[in-house]
Amino acid sequence: MSKRLAYPYLAWIVGFIIIPILFICYYGLTRDGHFTFSNIAAITENVHWIPLVLSVRLSLICVVICLLISIPLGLALRSIRSRFLVFLFMMPMWMNTVLSILAWKLLLGTNGIIGRLFHVRSILNTQLATEIGMVYDLLPFAIIPIYNAFASIDDSIIDAAYDLGADRAQVLTKIMLPGAKAGILSAVVMVFVPALTSFVISDMLGGGKVSLIGNVIEQEFTNSMDWNLGSGLGMVLMVFVLLSTMLLRGGES
Template identity: 35%
Template structure:
């Protein structure tokens, strides 16, 4: 009885902040206000099949995939380097990785505007060596940079956690059997660290495909992602039926992605490539 009472606040919190909003979004996607009052409608989903909106979704997925791959390419070696440090150095490195996350997400993103702007810091440095100002802001490259900067810690931390818990005797056994560093990494380290990679990919791809703050600030009107489209439907156009329909489609896409990644590492034990 006491155990059930102790879990009641958590269950109530989850119900109010997770289940209820999801049910509301699903309801708005299937019900719209017509001349005769609320009525069942799939018009929001049908409207989203327009090539213009599908192009926005495709661009969002493409940029999210690019940011995920870049975070993995940068984050995995960084996590390996951190795992090989002494405990005191690991704590310092962890602090350096987590420190930017203590700042507000909006401020972190906004800080790139004076850096990438036409009269910004980076163009000022380039001007000193005779390079004319470059258009570094309000394009897909700026949005991609903002995503990698903001979401890189979500890739590094899961991989680092798996690597420091890895049984070193397995690596030593592979080395004793004559495996060089490349073989040890490809046949031992990478498969055993796959649970961390899968977690990192999930934690980067999901916010990247649905973000709107980064594209608003660093993409301007030149980069319109599905997150911006949803935000505009709720806050500007007031077409909640269409906005909720897009949200449901996006949630389905994320769930399918999670299912695919879960099949890749079903038991959380890593996958052998050989």
């Protein structure tokens, strides 16, 4: 019986993960029914390479900003030990991404609240706006694992460190950060991967002027109707995602 209970999940994995990936590989490695690597090699063309580099750059910046915010925050939340505060920081996750990004669009627009209050030029439809949207959207995914990792460090270890003469900086670098390493690494993956593959945020806050690799792939599937090229570029992106997670796995062990 317990074995049979696994069948629906097996069907799920085959139907919604394996078969779609096979389809992508089929489309990505053929053109007009013939085998070819040209869809994958196309990544070296400027029109595909520049968006990929931009995606990697914006994602890395996003990871750094998220870590810079969530590590101090995780430490603070640990010492406050208020479940309510943690809950507050999770709240944005409950909201639909498109809706919260739409709200950013209204905030940042020429006649938006920020523009009117501070009389600054609108930054909507720039890379900066896209970066802000990404950080806002993905920050909870960094906070959760980092907070959990900090929270699981035993108080007695920290007390022992102080007893043995460590100062605050030493406790942070020798106890807290190494103790939370796994959490920090999974935060990096949880932020980097969705950031690398995102296209909705750049679409909405970039005003069609910020072209990420996700946008290029989406355009190939919708506008240009070139599923082969779209799949080929999608495979390249998958390799990038795989490499980054493997790199971090290596760091973990």
